[in-house]
Amino acid sequence: MYPINLDLNGQSCLVLGGGAVAERKVCRLLAEGAAVTVIAPSLTRPLQELAESHHLTWQPRTYQAGDESTFFLIICATDNEAVSHAVAAAAKAQGKLLNVCDVPDLCNFTLPSIVRQGDLQLTISTNGKAPALSRWLRKQLEQHFDERYGRWLAELAAIRRQGQSVLPTSRDRQAFWRQALTDDVMALVDNNEIDAASALLRDRLAAWERKNHET
Ligand SMILES: C[C@@]1(CC(=O)O)c2cc3[nH]c(cc4nc(cc5[nH]c(cc(n2)[C@H]1CCC(=O)O)[C@@](C)(CC(=O)O)[C@@H]5CCC(=O)O)C(CC(=O)O)=C4CCC(=O)O)c(CCC(=O)O)c3CC(=O)O
Ligand SMILES: NC(=O)C1=CN([C@@H]2O[C@H](COP(=O)(O)OP(=O)(O)OC[C@H]3O[C@@H](n4cnc5c(N)ncnc54)[C@H](O)[C@@H]3O)[C@@H](O)[C@H]2O)C=CC1
Structure with missing residues (x-):
């Protein structure tokens, strides 16, 4: 598939x-x-x-x-x-x-079964073997991945756009996002503290920019 x-x-x-x-x-x-x-x-x-x-x-x-x-x-x-x-x-x-x-x-x-929050979409397939399991998993995932994740994705997309100018190469962007989007940021999202999660990421982006200006 x-x-x-x-x-x-x-x-x-x-x-x-x-x-x-x-x-x-x-x-x-x-x-x-x-x-x-x-x-x-x-x-x-x-x-x-x-x-x-x-x-x-x-x-x-x-x-x-x-x-x-x-x-x-x-x-x-x-x-x-x-x-x-x-x-x-x-x-x-x-x-x-x-x-x-x-x-x-x-x-x-x-x-597939679909969990959708804004632009976020989680899809589940069992390759046709047990659609009832797809449905059950969808219901499970919906409990955790609720509207917080749709809002967070919209926020992340804005930070990502802002990052395009600060992070000039594809390699920079990959390195930044791999070190910046960490468990502590996602824990804030889970706790519905989207603004705090966003502030933390924006701080990391600003710190990255300062470091690159120094070198
Ligand atoms: C191959 C597939 C083809 C396709 O439809 O694309 C297919 C095939 C078949 N479904 C059957 C039955 C059921 N389908 C559901 C539910 C869903 N079926 C969906 C997709 C798919 N179903 C594709 C594979 C998905 C995968 O890979 O997991 C979902 C995910 C998406 C959607 O339909 O939009 C949606 C859940 C949406 C949600 O709630 O999230 C339930 C549960 C229920 O309704 O409560 C039952 C009863 C339980 C049972 O029978 O297992 C039958 C037997 C018919 C009969 O016996 O008469 C066949 C034919 C066969 O298997 O031969
Ligand atoms: N993939 C899935 O998720 C699932 C698939 N199924 C299967 O899907 C099929 C449809 O299920 P239901 O909607 O519950 O059946 P249904 O009996 O309610 O509907 C069948 C429809 O097909 C129409 N129809 C019959 N012959 C036709 C023809 N020659 N041309 C155009 N239309 C025609 C009928 O007028 C009717 O509207 C069944 O075979 C069922 O076993 C059932 C459950 C889930």
Whole structure:
């Protein structure tokens, strides 16, 4: 498995099926800004509402060969294995990104569990072996990696931007960050003392700059 983070903003994505599983997958695609089309004879109530409010395009029918051809990414979430195999053969022949919810062997990507706080994203996969474990681990991690980490990441990103001018080479930046982002800083974050953690890092950056000016 080769994990990647896909930018789906504005990308045309197709979901086959309109049940509970399709609903979960559609919501994730919409959250990423994808342009979603659903092909299914029937939809769950929440999917119907998304169709009525034009958040997705619904084609109320069963899959037909060739439906996949114009889409960047396809998720097959029907309860019909024959459809899964037909879509998989067609999508793979066209080099498409394909997830088949009920047949892991037909997927060329699977969906992980996600813990998200701002730009921070922790994803969990069991390589399809036990999704219930992914879910359990997600719930565990969510307890620890709460909104403190989203705020801290935003702060770190600002310090990192500031550091670009102070730390001229790639080697400087790596050396600084490896010695600066230490357990004591992260302990402050854990304690919800984001401002103190930020001050400590900014002090370290200033000290680094002074030292480099002296030499
Ligand atoms: C391969 C994969 C393909 C894919 O969907 O991408 C896949 C496949 C299958 N799932 C099945 C069942 C369940 N799936 C869940 C939950 C989730 N499943 C998700 C992903 C994946 N599921 C991919 C691999 C992920 C990995 O590597 O771990 C999550 C992480 C993400 C998401 O779906 O968005 C989401 C948790 C989100 C969260 O809460 O964090 C639960 C638990 C529950 O619902 O409580 C159950 C019931 C327990 C059980 O059956 O194990 C079945 C059998 C269907 C049947 O028997 O009818 C298959 C097919 C098979 O295994 O053959
Ligand atoms: N990957 C995952 O996370 C999980 C996968 N599953 C599997 O996913 C599949 C779907 O599960 P549910 O949503 O609960 O099922 P469901 O029965 O609620 O929904 C199936 C949907 O597929 C549509 N459909 C059937 N034939 C179709 C066709 N030829 N073309 C287009 N749409 C068609 C139906 O109209 C319905 O909307 C099942 O096979 C289930 O075993 C189940 C749980 C989790």
